[in-house]
Amino acid sequence: xxxxxxxxxxxxxxxxxxxxxxxxxxxxxxxxxxxxxxxxxxxxxxxxxxxxxxxxxxxxxxxxxxxxxxxxxxxxxxxxxxxxxxxxxxxxxxxxxxxxxxxxxxxxxxxxxxxxxxxxxxxxxxxxxxxxxxxxxxxxxxxxxxxxxxxxxxxxxxxxxxxxxxxxxxxxxxxxxxxxxxxxxxxxxxxxxxxxxxxxxxxxxxxxxxxxxxxxxxxxxxxxxxxxxxxxxxxxxxxxxxxxxxxxxxxxxxxxxxxxxxxxxxxxxxxxxxxxxxxxxxxxxxxxxxxxxxxxxxxxxxxxxxxxxxxxxxxxxxxxxxxxxxxxxxxxxxxxxxxxxxxxxxxxxxxxxxxxxxxxxxxxxxxxxxxxxxxxxxxxxxxxxxxxxxxxxxxxxxx
Numbered sequence: 001x002x003x004x005x006x007x008x009x010x011x012x013x014x015x016x017x018x019x020x021x022x023x024x025x026x027x028x029x030x031x032x033x034x035x036x037x038x039x040x041x042x043x044x045x046x047x048x049x050x051x052x053x054x055x056x057x058x059x060x061x062x063x064x065x066x067x068x069x070x071x072x073x074x075x076x077x078x079x080x081x082x083x084x085x086x087x088x089x090x091x092x093x094x095x096x097x098x099x100x101x102x103x104x105x106x107x108x109x110x111x112x113x114x115x116x117x118x119x120x121x122x123x124x125x126x127x128x129x130x131x132x133x134x135x136x137x138x139x140x141x142x143x144x145x146x147x148x149x150x151x152x153x154x155x156x157x158x159x160x161x162x163x164x165x166x167x168x169x170x171x172x173x174x175x176x177x178x179x180x181x182x183x184x185x186x187x188x189x190x191x192x193x194x195x196x197x198x199x200x201x202x203x204x205x206x207x208x209x210x211x212x213x214x215x216x217x218x219x220x221x222x223x224x225x226x227x228x229x230x231x232x233x234x235x236x237x238x239x240x241x242x243x244x245x246x247x248x249x250x251x252x253x254x255x256x257x258x259x260x261x262x263x264x265x266x267x268x269x270x271x272x273x274x275x276x277x278x279x280x281x282x283x284x285x286x287x288x289x290x291x292x293x294x295x296x297x298x299x300x301x302x303x304x305x306x307x308x309x310x311x312x313x314x315x316x317x318x319x320x321x322x323x324x325x326x327x328x329x330x331x332x333x334x335x336x337x338x339x340x341x342x343x344x345x346x347x348x349x350x351x352x353x354x355x356x357x358x359x360x361x362x363x364x365x366x367x368x369x370x371x372x373x374x375x376x377x378x379x380x381x382x383x384x385x386x387x388x389x390x391x392x393x394x395x396x397x398x399x
Contacts, residue, residue: 006038007036007037007038008037008038008105008106008390008391008394009037009038009040009102009103009104009105009106010029010033010037010038010039010040010104010105010106010107010108010390011040011041011042011098011099011102011104011106011107011108011130012026012029012030012039012040012041012042012107012108012109012110013041013042013095013098013107013108013109013110013114013118014026014041014042014043014044014109014110014111014114015043015044015045015091015113015114015117016043016045016046016047016048017043017047017048017049017050017051017054018047018048018049019048019111020227020307020308021137021174021198021304021305021307022110022111022135022137023048023050023110024050024198024307025110025137025174025198025199026050026110027050027053027054028199028201028379028383029108029383029386030054030055030058031053031054031055032379032383033383033386033387034055034058036387037387037390039058040058040059040060040102040104041054041058041059041060042059042060042061042095042098042099042102043059043060043061043062043065044061044062044065044091044094044095045061045062045065046059046061046065049282049284060098060101060102062094062097062098064090064094065094088120091117092117092118092120092121093121095117096121099121099122099125099130100128103128103130104130105130105131105393105394105397106130106131106132106133106390106393106394106397107122107130107131107132107133108133108135108172109132109133109134109135110135110137111135111136111137111138112136112138112140112143112144115134115135115136115161115164115165115168116160116161116164118132118134119132119134119164119167119168122167130397131169131170131393131394131396131397132167132168132169132170133168133169133170133171133172133194133389133393134164134165134168134170134171134172135171135172135173135174136165136171136172136173136174136178136182136304137174137198137304137305138302138303138304139178139181139302139303139304139324139325140158140161140182140185140186141158141185142231142301142302142325143302144157144158144161146230146231158185158186161186162186162187162188165182165186165188166186166187166188166189168192169192169393169396170192170193170194170389170392170393171188171192171193171194172195172196172389173193173194173195173304173326174195174196174197174198174304174305174327175195175197175303175304175305175326175327175330176195176329176330177325177326177327177329177330178195178304178305178325178326178327179193179194179195181325181326194389196385196386196389197305197376197377197382198305198307198310198377198382199377199378199379199381199382199383200307200310200311200314200374200377200378200379200382201379202314202374202375202377202378202379204379205287205311205314205315206287206314206315208285208287208288209287209290209291209315210288210291211285211287211288212288213288213289213292215280216289216292217251217253217278219249219250219251220249220250220251220294221250221251221252221253221278221292221293221294222241222246222250222251222252222253222293222294222295222296222297222357223253223255223289223290223293223295223296223297223312223317224237224252224253224254224255224296224297224298224299225254225255225256225286225289225290225296225298225308225312226255226256226298226300226308227257227258228254228256228257228258228259228260228261228264229258229259229260230260230301231300231301231302231303232256232258232298232299232300232301233299233300233301233322233343233344234254234260234264234299235260235263235264235267236299236344236345236346236349237252237297237299237349238252238264238267238271238273238277239267239271239346239350240299240346240347240349240350240353241273241276241277241350241353242271242272242273243346243347243350244349244350244351244353244354244357245354246353246354246357247273247276249357250276250294250357251276251277251278252273252276252277252278253278253280253289253293254277254278254279254280255280255281255282255283255286255289256281256282257282261279264279265279286308286311287311287314287315290311290312290315290317291315291316291317293312293317294318294357294363295317295318295319295320295353295356295357295363296309296312296317296318296319296320297319297320297321297349297353298319298320298321298322298328299321299322299349300321300322300324300343301322301324301343301344302324302325302326302343303324303325303326303328304326304327305326305327305330305331306321306327306328306331309321309328309331309332309338310331310374310377313331313337313370313371313373313374314371316367316370316371317367317370318338318356318362318363318364318366318367318370319331319337319338319339319366319370320338320339320340320341320349320352320353320356321339321340321341322340322341322342322343322344322345322349323340323341323342323343324343328340331373333369333373336366336369337366337369337370337373338366338370339352339356339366
């Protein structure tokens with residue numbers, strides 16, 4: 001007779017594996033916690049750069065995904081009437097089918113859009129309803145302001161999001177100030193709030209950082225990485241790079257793709273720095289670039305937890321970030337593990353770029369402290385925190 005207890009069932013729900021930090025976290029959880037838990041991942045579409053890294057045997061994909069659930073592109077496109085109606089009807093039903101099929105003890109959903117759909121999917125499930133963790137990885141109010149076509153829609157979206165998150169058994173933030181911000185911005189119960197920083201695969205990153213780097217500039221370079229969209233404020237960095245006159249000694253390398261590529265190319269030319277700026281696009285191994293950069297700069301207007309900055313820190317690269325909501329201060333202690341400047345302040349950014357490039361000793365000190373600081377985000381440590389959260393929710397369901 002086998003008395004081995006059955007591991008708790010955990011279902012991870014996302015629209016696809018397009019994106020960044022949230023999708024990487026989900027794949028780590030799926031692959032690394034299997035055995036300790038019975039892990040499954042439900043997707044509306046089988047697409048995205050992290051799909052090949054996921055254990056395909058544990059994926060459930062909506063059969064109508066390619067037809068009805070193509071959410072790629074600007075967020076504002078999702079507010080077209082046809083897409084809104086289709087999403088509100090079909091997507092919750094698809095998630096509900098996945099939940100009924102797998103009968104999980106715990107559901108963990110990622111990001112606002114998916115969280116809203118899962119809230120609808122779980123309605124009126126009665127005793128069959130699993131415990132639900134709504135994970136948020138971005139500045140909700142900033143995202144709503146960017147994606148909504150007008151103020152009325154923004155207010156309605158905020159109210160709907162707050163209503164959904166209040167129905168979750170736990171709300172998970174990925175940075176300290178985001179947790180506090182969600183409580184205030186959405187009027188959430190502090191007792192339901194949890195915080196786990198994004199995991200950083202330090203050993204894997206450092207191994208990849210040692211790989212060769214074909215196509216690198218023939219001069220020292222500053223690096224940034226992120227989607228070429230409004231949130232990331234690349235135009236502020238271009239103006240600061242020109243103003244700092246760092247182009248006299250350094251190139252600016254920009255990793256990532258997005259809808260603003262043409263606009264940013266034109267701005268670099270207008271500023272007279274076009275020949276010193278390299279738009280590389282998406283690269284499968286950004287860590288080789290990070291390890292060779294003199295400085296990593298992230299000029300974002302908002303974040304959730306700037307994972308890419310922590311990854312650069314793991315590569316031993318000094319950091320210069322904007323002091324945005326949220327997450328920058330979980331990574332950067334100003335003057336110790338990096339430097340912070342105000343959001344949208346190209347003058348302050350230019351001054352700090354010039355000062356850091358002029359002081360190799362200061363950059364080295366920041367990099368050394370950063371390599372120590374990043375250990376607190378180590379993948380194995382964060383996975384243990386997720387496991388503890390799943391155990392907590394499983395125990396609450398059994399009570």
